[in-house]
Amino acid sequence: MIFNINKFLKYFDAIAFSYKTNFLIFIITAGMISITILSQVSIFSLKHDFDVLFEKRTKPLIELEKLKDTYKVNIYDTYYDIQQGDITYKNSKEVITLATQLINQSWTTYKRKTENKNYQPSYITTFITNLFPETSLFKVEKILERNIIRNIDKKILIISNTMSTINTLLEKDRYAQAFEHIERLNFEVKSINIYLTSLSNYDLKLAVNEKRKTEKVFNIIIIISVISIIFVFLFSIILSVLIINNFKKLHNSLEQKVALKTNELLKLNDSLEQRIKKEVKNSRKKDMIMFQQSKLASMGEMLQNIAHQWRQPLGSLTMIIQSFQTKMMHGKLTDDFVDRKVNDSLLLADSMSSTLDDFRDFFNPDKVKTKFLVQNCLEHSLELSKYLLEKEKITFSLKVKEDIQISGFYNELSHVLLNIINNSQDALLAKETNEDKLIYIVIKKVNDMAQIVMIDNGGGIPQDVMPKVFEPYYTTKYKSAGTGIGLYMSKQIIEKHMQGTITCKNIKHKLGTNNLYDCTKFIISIPLEQEEQDKHNEE
């Protein structure tokens, strides 16, 4: 048995969750419906039983009482009155006829009711009675009843005969004879009353019996319904417990799964975090390297510039130093000569020193924002790259529409400008035609921005390259020539450090000449200083 239950539980565990819930719902619904039906049916059958009891047992009792009363009051008392001489026969004749009729009517009604087939117990009662058979005296009683009824019939006949005899005697006024018969009638009435009483007793007994039976049926129905309610209740609870257990199991397994997955996720997260940290570190490193590279690249260019700017004074200085020796040889080393040469040398050394200062400033990163004129910065940048521009026969024209003061990092802007000049220069050098090599620069104020427009006729940037010019590591130059970070760094400086924008596009422009050239146009916009803006607004 236990094994079976276990088996069932296992089977139950195994079936799908939705089936379990459906099963539970089905059990509860079926239980409810059956209980409801059972209770309704029981109530109606019990009502029926009570009705039957009333109709079959109580009403006949009334009839019997009526019979008794009629015999006692109507017949016996009337005849007694006649005997006493209180009333005349004529007066009582109608009463007696009515009584006879009443007796006949009541008796037939009683007999009809007791033998009526309609008053059968309900099916449920029958079913239950059959299910729980009772050893009763019912059959014996039945015979007794029949005997009594036969006796009563006999007595009724006797009484009616006696009454008719009395009536005929009274009509013939043979009172003595009649009184004799009346005495007999009295006796008969008393005996019929005894029979009737015993019949009503019998009926009462039956009623009590049937009532007991009905009570029994009621009890059984109550027990059955209680049992079925308990059964449904228990079954529902067991099922619910099973389902809840199932829930718990499911929940636990889900929880475990979630915990497992969470763990995996956490691990993944951890490793991701580490990887991200590593990548960020790498990218920082790359940025640093990139920055260094760009710095080195521009340093290389700067060094070339310095070398050139130093070569000439250095040549002169060398010559001056040697001149002392040769003058000495020839005995021509006069005070005047020495003074002249020393002065020249000092001037040359000064110019060399200032060149160095220029470049050293260029490489010193600015720590604080300073106010400066845009054109000054641009002129300085052009000065620094003048050598290479002249060497490659590139002509540049600078157009300053108005003095614009901005606040920012002078050297960084200078770097950016140099970078773009260098790019233009490279583009111009790569050009194979014999056109003039031009760089055209305009400084102007647009809204609240200082705008530097730099245009070169280097032929423009190819369409496929255009979207990538500001990307790091993108270069069209040979590996030795470019690091590909110049424009990227420029964008970073302009956007992050100076809150400006840098864009580039290809245009057609005359550049102040009569020819139309394919040009590249770089636009750098830098917000004006706040005060400047205010002033500008006031204007």
Add this chain to the structure above:
Amino acid sequence: MKNKDLNILQSFNILYLEDDKNLRLHTKDVLEDFVNNIYTVGTSTEAFNVLINNKVDVIISDILLENENGIDFLRYIKEDKNIQIPAILTTAHTDTKYLLDAIKLKVENYIVKPINIKELLNTLHDILLPVIQQKEIAKNNNVIKTISVVTDSKQVEVVNFIFNNLNDDNMLVASYSEIMEEINISKPTLIKLFKELAEKKILVKVQHKTYRFDDKSLNSI
């Protein structure tokens, strides 16, 4: 300057083409003590004018001039104008492209800036020495020719024979009879001449038929 006699430069004129005003001035200050005349110019046009109107012995030119090129200038005067004047190039560039062009133009030297004045002077000396020497040789030939006219021509012929037959070690291997076969001279005259030369230690007899010529002995005369 150690061994070279820079005084020979004193008689020459130099054209100096350089666009850097400072360097031009200072170099002129140095060179003017060594040469007869130094013309300093900043452009090739000026240089060409100087070249046409003056006697120039050496051109010193910078390669990278303002808007022009010293090599182009040299090519112009040497190939187009056929003016063959030795030239020295100075430059701050060590570019081989310039070097190859310079070699093709048979430039005398290629001096990298900053200019080492000793190097420049030595180069000038090396360029101008053959010119001086040629002049000397021409002069000496004239002297010998003049002497041979006024003195005994037979003795001059013998001296000629001696110098023509000196081997690499300054040795003369010859007998009197061999000399007499070449030159129509009497033996006593020949012996007298050899004796004289031996006394002055110009031609010393080392062994039979072998004599050594000592050029140092000439200086002591």
